[in-house]
Amino acid sequence: MPGSSSSLVRLHKVLAEAGIGSRRRCEEIIQEGRVEVDGSFVTELGTSVDPAKQEILVDGQRIRVRRKQYFILNKPVGVVSTNFDQAGRTRVIDLVPQDERLFTIGRLDRQSEGLIIITNDGELANHLAHPRYGVAKTYHVEVAGALAVEEIKMIQSGVYIADGFVKAESCRLKRKLGKSSILEIVLREGKNREIRRLLAKVGHKVLRLKRISIGPLKLGDVPAGSFRELKPSEVKALRESSDASAAKGAPKRKLMPRRATSTSPDSRRTKKTTSKGAAYRGGKKKKSKRKSDQQPAPIESRRGEGRAVKQKQASKKKQMRRK
Structure with missing residues (x-):
């Protein structure tokens, strides 16, 4: 064909x-x-x-074959990424007037801004958005205060938040602005408000958050609230990026460590201590047998012992008579 x-x-x-x-x-x-x-x-x-x-x-x-459409949009602050908003707020897809059903790739919360991809290509949308493909997303983040080297290392090594372990692929200080700092952060998976919660964990409030790239695609000079259609070469680069990320493997997720409780396996494995302070393994203390705990001797053995005593007494009586 x-x-x-x-x-x-x-x-x-x-x-x-x-x-x-x-x-x-x-x-x-x-x-x-x-x-x-x-x-x-x-x-x-x-x-x-x-x-x-x-x-x-x-x-x-x-059949009517739908032409695949791909747009890059600079989401402004105050616009929501979801396609269904019960509050009736302005949505990202409202900024791209089309008759086709469109998907947004790379959601941003209402207070964030920057690059979002809009398409009717569901397969590409899944490849770019799903964590298992691990496509890199780059952000410029303004935070309150100055970050210490140790805090930047913590952002890269990862921290635990309410729904699991999160970390940045990379984090570097771009510049300082008086009472704030500009960071460049790269993520490969996107939990809800991940950057805001990650930075809050190290003690810094996010003042402004803007995504500048998804994979090889950069926001460039697209004005806030505006969009443009992607070039075929850009679409091809996005596909190759998602395929390469899938081959490399997405970052492994770490789960929250379970706290040891009185019923948890960890607490049962913990060494216990006797009243004298001596540790023993497995939580079991060797107990000395009390007399009351000892099993009584069998009836037959007790009868045998009685006969032996009687025989001894009878032999003593015979000896006395002979004398």
Whole structure:
């Protein structure tokens, strides 16, 4: 079939993206012999097509192939990243007027600003946003006060917050501004308000937070509240970045250490101490047997002992009579 290997897509994915049904349902439709590609019926799963160059019909009707769209937007402070906001606040997707269903990649909280990617490409959105791919995201952060070298090292080595272990891939001081400092922080996974909580843990309040890049894509000179469409070369670089990060492996997550309680395994393994202060292992103290705890002798053995005593007494009486 025509098309370069880079432009070929699995047929069932093309049908799903055109709104025919779920991917599983589209596979069933293909096997039922209801799909034509360039005038020929296709029933084999795994068939790849070039939707931009080939004619695809389902039940005799040509499908509408959605053109993939990719935008870079400079999110201003006060705009929310979520697509569904019950409070009716301005959303990021409201700044990009489109009829298509769009996804936001790289959410920022309402007080933060900077680079967000907007697309209708769900697969790329998943690759760039999911922690397992570990795509680097760079931020410029203004914090109150001056950071000591030890605090920067702590940010890079990691700290525990309410929902687990967090750390920066890198953290460096860009410059000092009187009573505040500008940091450049790189993350590979994004928990909710991670940078704010990470810096609060080392005693510094975030005054301003701006994301300047996601992978190889940089914000550049896009004005706040404005957007532009990505170039094909930028989209390709983003894909390659997510693939490289997936091959390298996302950073391993550390869990919160469990506190030892009276019922926890840790507390049961802890050495206990006797009343005299001597430690013994396993929490078990060897007890000396008391007489009351000793098992009584069997009845037969007691009877045997009685007969022996009687025999001894009888022999003594015989000796006395002889005298």
